[in-house]
Amino acid sequence: MIDNIKFKISTIDKLRFEESIEKNELISLRSTFDRQTGEANDYPKVGRLQNMEIRITKKAAIVKGSIHKYYNLMKGLGNQNYNDFSFKQFKLAIDDLCEKLQLDKKETKITNLEFGFNITVSKNPKLLLDEHILMFDLKDHNRKHNYKGNGSYKEFERTDYKIKIYDKGKQYSILDRNLLRVELKIIASRYLNRLGIINLNQLGNYAFKSLFEAFLTHLNKLTIVDSLKAPEDIRIDQRILFDYCINPNHWSRIGTQEKKETLRELKKLIKKYHLNKTHCVLRDDIITKYLFLMDIKS
Incomplete structure (x- = not known):
């Protein structure tokens, strides 16, 4: 831990x-030396x-x-x-x-x-x-x-x-x-x-x-x-959503409210298809x- x-x-x-x-x-403690005088600091x-x-x-x-x-x-x-x-x-x-x-x-x-x-x-x-x-x-x-x-x-x-x-x-x-x-x-x-x-x-x-x-x-x-590939039996709109959401660049391009809604949909998708x-x-x-x-x- x-x-x-x-x-x-x-x-x-x-x-x-x-x-x-x-x-x-x-x-054993060590100290530095003054190079001109040779004395320890x-x-x-x-x-x-x-x-x-x-x-x-x-x-x-x-x-x-x-x-x-x-x-x-x-x-x-x-x-x-x-x-x-x-x-x-x-x-x-x-x-x-x-x-x-x-x-x-x-x-x-x-x-x-x-x-x-x-x-x-x-x-x-x-x-x-x-x-x-x-x-x-x-x-x-x-x-x-x-x-x-x-x-x-x-x-x-x-x-x-x-x-x-x-x-x-x-x-x-x-x-x-x-x-x-x-x-x-x-x-x-x-x-x-x-x-x-x-x-x-x-x-x-x-x-x-x-x-x-x-x-x-x-x-x-x-x-x-579990996979970077969307499930085979997924709807086309869900496939697009999944492909976008696993890319961090997508999240940096959308606003706060859209991010909340998109994240909610992604979580539902991940849960539904056991990803x-x-x-x-x-x-x-x-x-x-x-x-x-x-x-x-x-």
């Missing part, structure tokens, strides 16, 4: 945190604990990295984040990190985090991204590329968040199953604040429930169809995975 996370030490706790990090034998000070980066400037102190990878490194499971990462494991990882960095959870403001799921799917993730997962909120992806040479990737970017979908298995050369990553990346603290998440101390059951509800809301805004099985299966699998990782009995 939660993977990358970034948090800022509060101003009133920054000095104490900095002093504790400098005395911490687990962390006071700031920035940069260090790492496992994969987590610590950066201290004159005015701020930040910790960031994949808490999922941190847990796996802590448990000797490697520098990876493709396995399941439960709520209980998240809490163990955060508690361990806070203990080793002497963090005060109430004095850490969360500014960014990623919340998502690694899901085993029946189809090749590249096929899903190319021919089934088409749009988000009726808009085209902002980025689509071969993820660092290791699999297909789509990103839908908005002001406060991004929806990221990519081939997790290909990223890690996993050959025995099709592993898809679907992720909500929150890049603005105001979004988190609306969910009631401000500091590390608030990342409990309620916060995970709020994050999951937000995630499902966004998942439902994805346009996912939403891929979407329903993905949604059901994600809900099942969430319940499992939260240890909630359905």
Whole structure:
């Protein structure tokens, strides 16, 4: 669920945190040098604990990295984040990190985090991204590329968040199953604040429930169809409607009221001809995975 996370030490706790990090034998801080005098600059000070980066400037102190990878490194499971990462494991990882960095959870403001799921799917993730997962909120992806040479990737970017979908298995050369990553990346603290998440101390059951509800809301805004071809027995006007509606350029050319009416007709069409099985299966699998990782009995 939660993977990358970034948090800022509060101003009133920054000095104490900095002093504790400098005395911490687990962390080696590095600073830059003045090329003319050869003297070390006071700031920035940069260090790492496992994969987590610590950066201290004159005015701020930040910790960031994949808490999922941190847990796996802590448990000797490697520098990876493709396995399941439960709520209980998240809490163990955060508690361990806070203990080793002497963090005060109430004095850490969360500014960014990623919340998502690694899901085993029946189809090749590249096929899903190319021919089934088409749009988000009726808009085209902002980025689509071969993820660092290791699999297909789509990103839908908005002001406060991004929806990221990519081939997790290909990223890690996993050959025995099709592993898809679907992720909500929150890049603005105001979004988190609306969910009631401000500091590390608030990342409990309620916060995970709020994050999951937000995630499902966004998942439902994805346009996912079973086929790019309209059914053979469909009326000609419905075929035209379908062909237009699976093209994101069509939605950018019509007004708000027409968009509402067209979307209503498209949904009726998809339901009538059962073109939403891929979407329903993905949604059901994600809900099942969430319940499992939260240890909630359905």
